Amino acid sequence: MARRRLVQRLQSIASIGFNEGRIGFITICLKDKNINLDYCRTYLVVDERQTKILEVAELVSKSEGKILFISRLHPDLIREKIIGEIAEAIWLSERPNERSIPPQQLGKLLQRISIFVKKEKPAIVFLDGLEYLSLFNDFSRLQMFVEQLNDIIMESRAILLIAVDPRLFDQRSLAKLRRFAEIVS
Template identity: 30%
Template sequence: MFSPFTCILCFLVGVYLWRKAQNRPETNMAISLLFMFSIGAGLDFAMSISPDRSTGLIFAQGVIFVALVCMGMIFYLSMRQLPATKVETLLRFRYASVVIVFAVATAVALTINEMGLDRWGYNVLPSLGLTLAILTYFIYVVLSIAVLAYAGLKSDDKIMKRKVMMIAIALPMPLIYGLTTILIESLSDFRFARPIMPGFTIMVLLIAYAIWRYKLFIEVPAVAETKPLTAPRPQAQTQLGRTYLVESKKVTMAYELLMDDLSKGAHGLIITREHPEMVREAWGLAATPILWLASTSGRDRIDPTNLSILQHTIVEHLRRGERPIILMDGLEYLLANNKEEKVLQMVLGLRDEIIVAQGKLIVPVDPRTMEPKTLAFFERDLEIVMHGE
């Protein structure tokens, strides 16, 4: 009963997350994890109804393999909650980590060789293989909870702390449930049909609640910069107190200009149509605030139609930091969602604020995507930096 329910539950939660969340590594890993859990529950059900012992053993080994791979994925997701420098270290060794997780899961799964048959079907009997599987699961749980506790202590975000707490509570549920059933069975004649699967069901229900209530894996967590930035030498030199229109087919040059200033101690702000985590990973950024131009509501997002909020946010940044630098990537998107004169008026207003604050505004644009007349308006009032690529 619990196996089919858990299989369907994991699949539905995975589909919900896939529809609600944005395309980023952490979310994709969480979706894959839920689908893997769904497969594991399906294999558990197949094991219980197997026609013979040898077939049941194959499914049992599959259940153990999937369960341990899932725990490796959970440990990886836990590590993703750490400060940026530690996450970057993890990303450098991600391929080796995948090999280790799969190797351990395979080795432990192949040690499963004792099967029993009761009125509920085939199940794994207590053996060395099962002991190794439980021990490996326990190690993953302890490591994951330790990492989550550290991440929660380092974060000032109350929602982040609640997300971490929900995951930390959910992870040991299969072990707690299994130990509870063993204790009850040792003290009475009552026997449980599946001593572990209901624990996984409880764990998935808690994770599903965290996804629904606290937008777990849906919103991008805030991170902190803890190391100096390095940047390639830009192909053009810029000055404070100027607003630059960077005309290029790609945004690379605009980001190189920004990175050059950040490496010299400037305080940056990025406004972009791209997902913030993709920008952070591409340019090695962690503390530099990134605002996402998106029509959906959420933290660190600005509706492209709300130009007054966008302008106010930029002005506040100019007034707070020393040598403030702003990269506003998404001019075409703003023009598509607002009247042309309002966008131009906002940019000109920002240009004046830039002069007063002795900051710098970098506006990348692909000239192929704009009407010549519209482009000419911006070229007339801004400093032009041109690049062919």
């Protein structure tokens, strides 16, 4: 009964739903198409520009999920671009700051994400900056990072959305990323 009231309350642009056999999901309407984002899943948001990941983040921010947005953009710019609630924003930068993490420190980034998804329920993590991380880490290390991140997401019943510009990765690298993630296009 409580689930039904929650679903009815959120039946606008973004909503949370529950079906038999599914842990839960968020439904967003993206370009006249409803997309279900299941908890415990990783998604690749394929886009040559940053517009789609920001659009998805804005739609998801209208749900009851807590958002962690990781990007090359400064956290203040992220908050300007996304109309909605963002619980935390992390800046991928070499500049020392309490809101930033250097791109070489993938372990520190994993730790911050892990703490967030364990503390905030339901948690939705956006990673915009995979290509920037690839400049400082070889692809095998980056792939291992994404796979560890996927494990954290499944274990904590969160959602992970990773922005990917297909022009910046070769087909083999994209295929490796697609192995464990669904495509949002």
